[in-house]
Amino acid sequence: MTGELRVRPVTGVGEVAEGENLGELIGDAAAGLGAPLRDGEVVVVSQKVVSKAEGRLVDLGTVESDSRATGLAAQLGKDPRMVQLVLDESIRVIRADRGILIVETRHGWVCANAGIDASNVGGADVVALLPLDADRSARRIRDELRETAGVAAAVVIADSFGRPWRLGQADVAIGCAGLVALDNWSGRSDRDGRELTATAPAIADEAAAAADLVRVKDSGVPAAVISGLERYLTEDDGPGAAGLRRAESEDLFR
Amino acid sequence: MTGELRVRPVTGVGEVAEGENLGELIGDAAAGLGAPLRDGEVVVVSQKVVSKAEGRLVDLGTVESDSRATGLAAQLGKDPRMVQLVLDESIRVIRADRGILIVETRHGWVCANAGIDASNVGGADVVALLPLDADRSARRIRDELRETAGVAAAVVIADSFGRPWRLGQADVAIGCAGLVALDNWSGRSDRDGRELTATAPAIADEAAAAADLVRVKDSGVPAAVISGLERYLTEDDGPGAAGLRRAESEDLFR
Numbered sequence: 001m002t003g004e005l006r007v008r009p010v011t012g013v014g015e016v017a018e019g020e021n022l023g024e025l026i027g028d029a030a031a032g033l034g035a036p037l038r039d040g041e042v043v044v045v046s047q048k049v050v051s052k053a054e055g056r057l058v059d060l061g062t063v064e065s066d067s068r069a070t071g072l073a074a075q076l077g078k079d080p081r082m083v084q085l086v087l088d089e090s091i092r093v094i095r096a097d098r099g100i101l102i103v104e105t106r107h108g109w110v111c112a113n114a115g116i117d118a119s120n121v122g123g124a125d126v127v128a129l130l131p132l133d134a135d136r137s138a139r140r141i142r143d144e145l146r147e148t149a150g151v152a153a154a155v156v157i158a159d160s161f162g163r164p165w166r167l168g169q170a171d172v173a174i175g176c177a178g179l180v181a182l183d184n185w186s187g188r189s190d191r192d193g194r195e196l197t198a199t200a201p202a203i204a205d206e207a208a209a210a211a212d213l214v215r216v217k218d219s220g221v222p223a224a225v226i227s228g229l230e231r232y233l234t235e236d237d238g239p240g241a242a243g244l245r246r247a248e249s250e251d252l253f254r
Numbered sequence: 255m256t257g258e259l260r261v262r263p264v265t266g267v268g269e270v271a272e273g274e275n276l277g278e279l280i281g282d283a284a285a286g287l288g289a290p291l292r293d294g295e296v297v298v299v300s301q302k303v304v305s306k307a308e309g310r311l312v313d314l315g316t317v318e319s320d321s322r323a324t325g326l327a328a329q330l331g332k333d334p335r336m337v338q339l340v341l342d343e344s345i346r347v348i349r350a351d352r353g354i355l356i357v358e359t360r361h362g363w364v365c366a367n368a369g370i371d372a373s374n375v376g377g378a379d380v381v382a383l384l385p386l387d388a389d390r391s392a393r394r395i396r397d398e399l400r401e402t403a404g405v406a407a408a409v410v411i412a413d414s415f416g417r418p419w420r421l422g423q424a425d426v427a428i429g430c431a432g433l434v435a436l437d438n439w440s441g442r443s444d445r446d447g448r449e450l451t452a453t454a455p456a457i458a459d460e461a462a463a464a465a466d467l468v469r470v471k472d473s474g475v476p477a478a479v480i481s482g483l484e485r486y487l488t489e490d491d492g493p494g495a496a497g498l499r500r501a502e503s504e505d506l507f508r
Contacts, residue, residue: 005468007259007482095506102506110419112452119453160455164418164507165364167500168436168456170463172420182422198366199373201414201466202422209424210464212455213483214259228261229467246421252349252356253418253507 023144044211134175135240173204277398298465388429389494408432412462427458
């Protein structure tokens, strides 16, 4: 019906190895499910498969922790090798307390453990780092989708972030291409003519959250496809999820 | 297709007045669109119409600000009557800086301006306070849906909250009934048998975010209906969105 949003999981991609063409894998899997990608759809890809395709896996057995990491790990009750990786991926520690390590990553994301994740990456001691530049990853996958499936789609790279004040996680966009990440209504008005100064729905984050609802956590669904967001698609790749980062000067919580 | 999520906007509800039966209005509007509500669907209702139905509108002309509110308003460049309302609705100020007032509301939500909103409520000086107890509102609307439309649905009351570190807003659940708000995987394992200790997707928040994607900001769409989340529906009303509040003792940011 009019204005409806649809989100479908893309299963059947299988394990992803370094160097693989994720756009092709996802496009083929969607076609194999009888629901090929179409122009104007948003393909939400989980950070973990992007990290795998980009070789961002690290065996903790190869990591040596320095004294700072070792001390912080002891304080937090964490694996010092893991803490070393987190610090290596970060530009600052925001909070280190009660077993929780919140940092600002080199990309500018504030999240627990620099987004490094141990679950579902295969191998007891293998962890996945965030992509070096998930906006670039999104642009590449968007190109791959165009080249292999022949579709003009948008791409969001999604990761599960915890939130202050609220329990649990919601997926957010750490990378994005071809989609208005932030729909800024500043200067536009509501139905009573009042200016909507602060209204700016984070479309890419909400798309990531919607996609997460079809990805059951132990099922390894690496992607979801959203239709119904055509009005937010752009011809250019655009500024990406970088446009969702709040500048430190405008942030009250770091 | 299997596992698909669908979100449809409910238009045609019209202006909502105090005392109206929101469940009936939404059920009738959905039926009028040729897409009547079905058992197992999640009805996401915008906070603003709930506040209107519950008479939580205040004319700023009736508000007198005390010295604390007046001082804070001067510091922040805000309307002192608005600041008075925010303080009245709050148990503490979390941040007051750079024109932004972040508080912890009486309900335990941390958000800007105690969730008080001026846009689209009609009348230049009329603002909408959050419902007194949005979990109770959700339970009532769920009952109304059962009684008037004869459906066993879940209800989420959604509001747009800003976030630290990220620009823009994403909708979250401030009330919920009949839905697993937090899908806690603690004790369950990933595909490699590793325990998913911290995995707990905030289903009600992600449902609110998904619903926001079909509600264009100036269009006055008061509700959206989600199908495909049947596995998260519960027979009882359950603990509601209260189950998403992080206790102060577990929170690193207040």
